[in-house]
Amino acid sequence: MTKNNGSKQTEQLISLRDLHKDYHTAAGPFPALKGIDLSVDRGEFLTVIGKSGAGKSTMINVITGIDSPTSGEIVIDGAPIHAMTEDQVARWRGDNMGVVFQFFQLLPSLNLIENITLAMDFRNSYPLKERKERALHLLEQVGIAEHAYKTPSKISGGQQQRVAIARALANDPQLILADEPTGNLDSRTAAGILDLFEQLVDQGKTLLLVTHDEDIASRATRTITIANGRIVNGHVDGN
């Protein structure tokens, strides 16, 4: 069952067809994904849950283009991600997708504003003079504008994750993917981050979030469960 999203478009944004991913280990090939089929509509807040090693992070990595599938198709907003080169994926991702990592992955030498403007810089998405203003606006949106000129090491983990979310929004992507974004945070801070994600969904963003925490999953519009490289439960009701 899905949440009532009011006037949001319900057309398909992500389409995964028979997605396989094998890892080569010393013990031989290890199939991490064994034929994933999935559709995600625009404006959805989808959580992917599963135990450690189930394949949920692998799935999000191949969707973001961070890792490549062994076989299968990934089409996002009509773009065949599986057929693109690394650079093509990088460009496409920079323009259309925001990625949030568990360990924030901010660049330590840059202050918060610069971490955000760097994403605009690589895609040349806003005029140079407007970038700082937009970065400040995004920091305001995630509630830490007062720390704008600090480096990541000077703020808390929760604040760093907020910056990572602001960076993911830098080029105003329609899709945000987050891999265990609260996995490294205490529960109170995690709740704040989830509120932030919900606000983004309310603004029309599509959110795909990987977690092993079923409480977080309960806040999504849809949850899928992955076990042993397969989707074992395609539709779990949210609250």
Add this chain to the structure above:
Amino acid sequence: MEIHARWTKILKDMWNNRSRSMLVILSIAVGVAAVGMITNGSRILKRDLYGAHLAGNPSQLNIYVSPFQEELVTAVEGAREVEHAEPRRTVGALVYDQKNWEDIRLTVIPDFDDIPVNQLTLEAGSPTPSIREVLLERQSAAGLGVEVGDEIVVEMSDERRYALTVSGIVHDLYNSPYAISGEASGFIKMETLEWLGETPYYTYMQVSVSENQTDKEYVLATGEMIRDRIIEPAGYRVSRTDIPGYGSEPGEHWAQKPINGFLLILQIMSVMAIFLSGGLVINTVTAILTQQIRQIGIMRSIGAVRSQITQMYVVNILVFAILGLILAIPLGLLGAWGIGLLAATFMNFNLGPIDISPGLLILQVVLAIVMPVAAALYPIMAGTEISIYDAVYQHGLMSKNAEKHGLINELLHKLRRLSAPILLSLRNTFRNKTRLAFTMVTLTLAGAMFISVFSTRTSLTHQISEVARYVNYDAAISTPGGVNKYTAEREALRIPGIEIAEGWALGSATVIHSDGVEGTDIELVGLPYDAATIDPDMIEGRWLTQDDDWQVVVNEDLLDEESEIHVGGDLILKIDGMERTYQVVGVTSKHLSGERAYISYSTFGKITGRQNEADTIRVRADAGKISNASTQDELADLLEERFENAQLSTSSADTQHAIFSYFTSAFDIILLILIIMAAILAIVGSLGLTGTMGINVLERTREIGVLRAVGASTNAVRQVVVTEGVVVGLISWLLGAILSAPTGFVLGSAVVNALFQTDLAYKYSFIGLGIWLVIIILIGVLASLAPARNAVLLTVREVLDYE
């Protein structure tokens, strides 16, 4: 001003890693500065020495003739092939320098207002000395401590003393300066020589040919033509014709060949410095990229394409390169000034402005930009090639290589008796083998060069000590014009303490080839077959025996010049115009004397008509061993006094140790420059080790945190890091020791060949090896102290944050 965030990142990374940035900048600067120093030093030397030499119209030919008057030169100048000819005569005398009597050579110049070749440059006073006046060469004037208007007292061979007024001080580029020869030099007119009690005549002429001035064959052929068609038909005898200098080509500075050879060696060393700098840049850039792999992955995850990342790091290197260049240009100029100053003092020339040629500037710019970018391109391409997945998720985990069980790893895992920190240091040393290899190559090359310089010195010292066999005396005194051998020996033996006195006769001869053509001019030495003041090293054949009359022993230098000569074969020598055939019975080793033939004393007397005459008396206090330096000096003083009183000679006596110290001091200047180059290489090597240790510590932050967490003390952590640095140093020392054997031979041979045009008797320097061991341990400790300090400052919490 708004600046793109990616450039902000590069600048901030550079600033945040100031030490490492400085390492790269210094690496580039040292290499480029070394090239600048040597190239510009060479250019300045060529400009100021060779240029000034050429400006003074150098002669291409010296012709030594029996006593002649100026009219003969007029006839020579009449030849179409001759541009200029000038008669000269040089006489030896003694000059009193307020403390001792020193040797001085007084050269007669016919017309000081018109010196056509080998012109002097006036530095002070009048250019034209009158009778009883002398122009002193500037180094001699400084050495004697006299100025224009002062008087010098000279003592001629007849022991009479004369006061000469110094009317001017001149600069002479055409003769070995006082700093090298230890002999003062002055210029007088013929009337002054006559006043000094000498008969007025000339003994040689300096000739410049009218065409093909640099063609050796043409110049020598012109010399033969002058001899055969002009001088000898006029009734004079030519004893020798040669091109001035040590193996120089016609018109070249007298020391041009050795200088150029030495500069070539320095240039090769500067190219090595550039290669080492390049290696260091590769090492450091690889380290930077290793450290930033995760960041590269993040940048790609937010939309950066590979070319943008590559561009960022190339720009990073370019900034380093430009900063390195800014440092290198003045450093190179400073080094060139140092080399120029050293050379100018030693070779007696005026150092001009220390500037930089556009060509060298371009070379330095190209080297500073191209070398680091070219060196860094591969690590940059390899570093940016990594997938985002590997960069973000796999980086920092145990690498696949760590799982490999190579021979070294297996050996290290078998070491059980060492303490845990030492074992950890040893294993750490071999963890990143590529980085270790780069550091090792840099340090090994630096070490090999350093030891090679010392081996060169040891070899040169050995070469000189080999010469001792041929100057196997305590003191020797020359008796110009010849004295009775037996009288002179008896006088010498009257000196208390002298046990052996030997009179030798010296002369010159010309080798005549089997086709009748004249070959090399050689020195002919007549000596007793059982001479005690020579201990020849026979390369082939045997030494002279009692029965040898028409047998000769030649040295290897002559063999190099005359390929026809062989033991058992004939040697035709022209002595005083007479050609005779001798049998070659032996060859001695080279002994820095030039081409020589030894012949029995009695035969020498017969063929020269100078029976019982001796030109030099060599003495020893002890038949069993050479005396120490102070005894030699005492003997020399006694010998001088005795011979002066007995009216046998007024010359100053030589001692064996003085001959050696003259050679050694000349070598020391050359070796000093070589050691400076080796030090530059050592600096590059230590920069490399510092960089490597810094990166190693950075990479092992988590491991160090774990060590701290399990209770490792500050000293234990420091010990792990410093031991690793020292281990790297010691391994490079071992490799450098092995490599230095062949490189030392090559460097030593090149130096000896450049300076003496002879082969090296190679000796490995174990002292150099020991000094480098101390230096490398110091480098190992110092290079790892700063990284070790960073390591001990890390807290466990910081380590967790890092991960």
